[in-house]
Amino acid sequence: MAIPERFSNLPDYAFPRLRALLSGIEPGGEPMVLTIGEPRHAMPDFVAATMAENIHLFEKYPSNEGTAALLDAISGWIGRRHGIEVSPSRIMTLNGTREGLFNAALALAPEKKKGKQPVILVPNPFYQVYAVAAAAVGAEPVFVPATDETGHLPDYASLGADVLDRTVIAYICSPANPQGSVADEDYLERLITLADKHDFLVFSDECYSEIWREAPPPGALAVATRMGLADRVVMFNSLSKRSNLPGLRSGFAAGSEGNIAQMRRLRSYSGAPLSLPAQAVSTAVWSDEAHVDASRALYQRKYDVADRVLGNVPGYRGPEGGFFLWLPVEDGEEAATRLWREAGIQVLPGAYLSREVDGQNPGQGYIRVALVADEEETERALGRLKDVIYKEGS
Template identity: 40%
Template sequence: MNPHLQDLHPYPFEKLRALFEGITPPAGYSPIRLSIGEPQHATPAFIRESLVDNLGGLANYPTTQGSDALRKSIASWLERRYSLPAVDPATQVLPVNGSREALFAFAQCVVDGAKPDALVICPNPFYQIYEGAAYLAGAKPYFVNNLPDDRFASDFAAVPEADWQRVQLVYVCSPGNPTGRVLSLDEWKQLFELSDRYGFVIAADECYSEIYFDDANLPIGGLEAAHRLGRSDFRNLVMFSSLSKRSNVPGMRSGFVAGDAAILKRFLLYRTYHGCAMSPSVQAASAAAWDDEAHVAENRRLYREKFDVITPLIAAHLDVELPDAGFYLWANVSRLGLSDTEFARRLQAEYNVTVLPGSYLAREAHGVNPGAGFVRIALVADLAECIEAATRVATFAQQLSNNP
């Protein structure tokens, strides 16, 4: 067996099930699950129809590179969304079966596991796929803490020179999961300069890019930052995106990677052996989704409506602010005198609302677990259910304040 399997941690939701063992929530409260980032808005009808209309494609083996039509749709979307010059759909775009699969596979392709001291930098807290990908590629994760005192920025300047010499891959998540923070152009510039100096590859996870709250300040993407900084070849940069959150189709498992053509050429070779070609019917529906923005604007409106109402309800009792983007509230519960795990357990037991303890999304690094004391609240349910959940959270928090 692969010896690195023993390095893998239980997934956060496995820990959550163990935390809730023995709990029987009160029957008077219907369950509300705000722990998992699974979009619950309706899938647009035209995407479903496109999927059904193209079922004839199931009679054909798909190519790993995907259809010309899908790659052109993705390239055109990138050009529109990020004001990029021509993106080459043949060399700079590659469809994938959801960003999760690609984020994991990318490390297996990029990391030289023959070097026993290889490092993969991950934000902390983080999406656990980064950590698992690093371990199974034969590297070790190096965690860069995202702390509230610096608005959850990654302090790359704090990484020692000796460690940078060992870094082969850097995962960044912007907008961040769970913090919702968007990297600035200056932060991208710093990261590109470090990449030039040390030769590592940047994997930019941008799956939440289309859920934002200010039309005048769209989240900047990695490719956009590279272009604005004169790096239009996107050297050593690959971005990952997905239709799951943007178009409410997590079950379609459809996303793409784009960026450095030389890296994507090698990643395509890897994927040819990996056996991960996207179904032709899913490709057709995906192209239709990337070509349409009206449903994305409506999806964004629904999230904005929820955040406008829910954020002040929660902020009256917990330390939380509207994120830059994404659909999570990253709420600090420390002032209530409970750990994040005890808060989540009691909220489940007493009010039947499920949130995810922040410590489950982070690792202790540099003397601290940056997720400790926080809970992640995914505002994925409909408005009425989110309001009900927020009301219960507020009642619970008030109860704790009155009875410390």
């Protein structure tokens, strides 16, 4: 059997491509892997005890949309963090945000819009699940460059009315992966106004929202609520980055009651709910901010390290949030290969996170570096990186 045609033009995922690129090359130093966005800070110290106290709940089937206690905890967190009231009926738990970002498109994207193939807008570069979701629902993905000229956020308003009138979903990530740019309230207001004018939904990927430099990023659902347009936004967040629990696979989606009801309906047929012990742990973790503050302080110190080591590199731009550096280079693949061969440092070519459009790949001249190691290792790795990539005459 042939694979479905809608998936035939998807490029290989970034990390298999990187393995192929570096295959057969010996690292030129102590290996330092700065590719994957897997937090290495300590998880909350109460997680193990909470899991142990609830271990007997593996005997029971879990609730699909989330236990009442967990939904209440998430609702309370949204209220404290974003200053809006979102009832539990407007929230659904997820196995991490990737599941939700994909399945929400299945649940909410119509097969046609105004009798034509629908469009899904994707920032370029982007988290790869956005493009796969578009392919799965038969939508046309339109990749919109998020470059230095646009503040590393997509300028969806620059698209023509013919595209916007077919749009059913626009993805936005803030703080952005990989660039670390934050969509401020003005940007979000313009995007939500555009969505209302052209009748589409905004899927707001906010999984890096609790890692920031100077001020907490605004949430799209909060902005939409103040505008009276909450039905235009579905927000996604998780405990992976906020609480250093990527293996727990625990997140949520929140939006209007109608949109969440449709997502819950699909999930009741095809989703895999979180186990009850995992939901108990999640309830405790969403209810605690002390560990989040401590982890954020560590990232802020690593921002300072990056600024100190790389601040004089032409084109360097420290992130506003998240834990990635988006570093300018001549060619991302060549830089990644040199770093591995000469210094044992593994980074991700920016082109692997982007799509070529009209002969241009906006990630081609970048590498992504994850600030997930401790402060000392981060400083050592960035120093070695600078010596290889940015030394005079290189």
